[in-house]
Amino acid sequence: MNPYTAYFENLGRAARSASVAGQVLSTEDKNRILEQIAYDLENAIPMILEANTIDCSQAKENGVPSVMMDRLRLTKERIEGICEGVRQVAHLHDPIGTVLESRTLDNGLRIEKRQIPIGVIGMIYEARPNVTVDAAALAIKTGNAIILRGGKEAYHTSDAMVQIMQGSLERCGAPKELVQLVSILEREAVGELLAQRKWIDVMIPRGGAGLIQFVVNNSKIPVIETGSGVVHGYVDVSADETMALQVLENAKLSRPSVCNAMETILLHEARLQDLGPKIVSMLKEKGVAIYGDTQIQSLSSQVKPGTEDNWATEYNDYIVNFKVVSSIDDAITHINTFGT
Numbered sequence: 353m354n355p356y357t358a359y360f361e362n363l364g365r366a367a368r369s370a371s372v373a374g375q376v377l378s379t380e381d382k383n384r385i386l387e388q389i390a391y392d393l394e395n396a397i398p399m400i401l402e403a404n405t406i407d408c409s410q411a412k413e414n415g416v417p418s419v420m421m422d423r424l425r426l427t428k429e430r431i432e433g434i435c436e437g438v439r440q441v442a443h444l445h446d447p448i449g450t451v452l453e454s455r456t457l458d459n460g461l462r463i464e465k466r467q468i469p470i471g472v473i474g475m476i477y478e479a480r481p482n483v484t485v486d487a488a489a490l491a492i493k494t495g496n497a498i499i500l501r502g503g504k505e506a507y508h509t510s511d512a513m514v515q516i517m518q519g520s521l522e523r524c525g526a527p528k529e530l531v532q533l534v535s536i537l538e539r540e541a542v543g544e545l546l547a548q549r550k551w552i553d554v555m556i557p558r559g560g561a562g563l564i565q566f567v568v569n570n571s572k573i574p575v576i577e578t579g580s581g582v583v584h585g586y587v588d589v590s591a592d593e594t595m596a597l598q599v600l601e602n603a604k605l606s607r608p609s610v611c612n613a614m615e616t617i618l619l620h621e622a623r624l625q626d627l628g629p630k631i632v633s634m635l636k637e638k639g640v641a642i643y644g645d646t647q648i649q650s651l652s653s654q655v656k657p658g659t660e661d662n663w664a665t666e667y668n669d670y671i672v673n674f675k676v677v678s679s680i681d682d683a684i685t686h687i688n689t690f691g692t
Contacts, residue, residue: 354544356536356538356540356541356544356545357544359536359541360534360541360544360545360547360548360551361548361550361551363499363532363534363548363551364472364499364548364550364551364552365551366529366532367472367497367498367499367529367530367532367551367552368471368472368497368551369527369529370497370527370528370529370530371469371471371472371495371496371497371530373526373527373530374469374492374495374496374497374526374527374530375468375469375471375495376495377495377526379446379448381524381526382442382446382492382493382495383442383443384524385492385520385521385524385526386438386439386441386442386489386492386493387438387439387442388520388523388524389438389485389488389489389492389516389517389520389521390435390436390438390439390442391435391520392516392517392519392520392523393431393434393435393438393485393513393516393517394431394432394435396512396516397428397431397432399512399516400426400431400509400512400513400516401426401427401428401431402512403508403509403511403512404424404425404426404481404508404509406508407424407479407505407506407507407508407509408421408424408425410505411424411479411505414505416505417669419608419609419668419669419670420479420505420609420668422607422608422609423478423479423480423609423610424479424480424481424505424506424509426481426509430482434481434482434485434486437482437485437486437489438485438489441489441490441493442489442493444493446493447467447494448467448468448469448494448495449466449467449468450466450467451464451465451466452465452466452467453465468495469494469495469496470494470496470553470554471496471497471553472496472497472498472499472551472552472553473487473491473496473497473498473499473552473553473554473555473556474498474499474501474545474546474548474552474554474555474556474573475487475498475499475500475501475555475556475557475558476501476542476545476555476556476557476558476559476563476567477500477501477502477503477557477558477559477563478502478503478558478559478560478563479502479503479504479505479506480502480503480506481502481506481509481510481513483502483558484500484502484506484509484510484513484514484533485513485517487500487556487558488500488514488517488531491530491531492521492530492531496530497529497530497531497532498530498531498532499532499533499534499545499552500514500531500532500533500534501533501534501542501545502533503559504537507535507537510533511533511535514531514532514533517531518531542566542570543570546567546570546571546572546573547572547573548573549572549573552573553573553574554573554574554575554576555567555571555573555574555575555576556575556576556578557575557577557578558578560580560666560668561580561666564577564578564579564580579692580611580666580692581610581611581612581613581615581666581668581692582615582616582663582664582665582666582690582691582692583603583612583613583614583615583616583691583692584614584615584616584617584618584683584686584687584690584691585599585600585603585604585614585616585617585618586618586619586620586677586680586683586687587600587617587618587619587620587623587627587631588620588680589620589622589623591620591623591627593626593627593630596627596631597630597631597634600614600617600631600634601634601638604635604638604640604672605638605640605670608667608668608669608670609668609669610668611666611668613668614672615665615666615667615671615672615673616663616672616673616674616675616686616690617631617672617673617674617675618675618676618677618683618686618687619631619648619674619675619676619677620676620677620678620679620680620683621647621676621677621678624647624651624676628647628648628651628676629651629652631674632648632651632652632654632655632674635672635674636652636654638670639670640670640671640672641656641670641671641672642654642655642656642671642672642673642674643655643656643657643658643659643662643671643672643673643674644656644657644658644673644674644675645658645674645675645676647676648674648675648676655674658673658674658675660690663675663686663689663690664690666692
């Protein structure tokens, strides 16, 4: 028997049992739990930051790139933002019980298609502590149990957050096993998690293309496949120069490591000569490497040749693609081909 089998079966069995209770929680109960989680997380900010300091120190010792460190690192303000996100989930419409279709048969029997909880969700993601809370909040809101397997670099932070959320669940009279964190960090154990189809109803991978493909190729559980974040910014012929530069800088540089950071700039050809050099200059001043088409390469010797592989790449780093298009329709065609 695989040495991890018993561990994951116990985890799955506990989640399945908890999911039964989660499915019958009222909207008021779920929202009360979420408000409690937000409150408890805010009150435990020092504890979370202490755990995060351990993760960041170990990650630095292990040579984790600085752009990945930004994903991992928490601050008081970032934790407060996470808590605000939980409150926003509490204020969302509860989808459970919504009637999608309804019809009455000739014999008077009424048939309805309603939205119901999935059951047990498995979530595999990279070292991003905010996902630990985001995923748990959405699972609770929809009446599901969730098993979280985050990146090992963020384990201490995620563990602290899950312990806090489990305490919130218990204070609200719900089973703490609605939210569980995988504590086995060995990579080989992931395969056993992906084999727990008896206990887990769906797997959701969130991260880079490599992680997503690994889960899709190896899971025995149905997978909701997410895409990588190849985000585009288009600068039209009528764009205000100052605004365009500000928007592009913010889209790429506010947090380059996140999945909604811009990876490709598309510039209308009529703005190549006046705005193109200023965009290149702004990016170079900020330390961003540029891959461009031949027209963008003509603006600077520091622009590297871009290929179709570049256009389809999510960098999560200080790297950007830069391409000239002839019209907004040309931009849309490019985005439809390479965007996510």
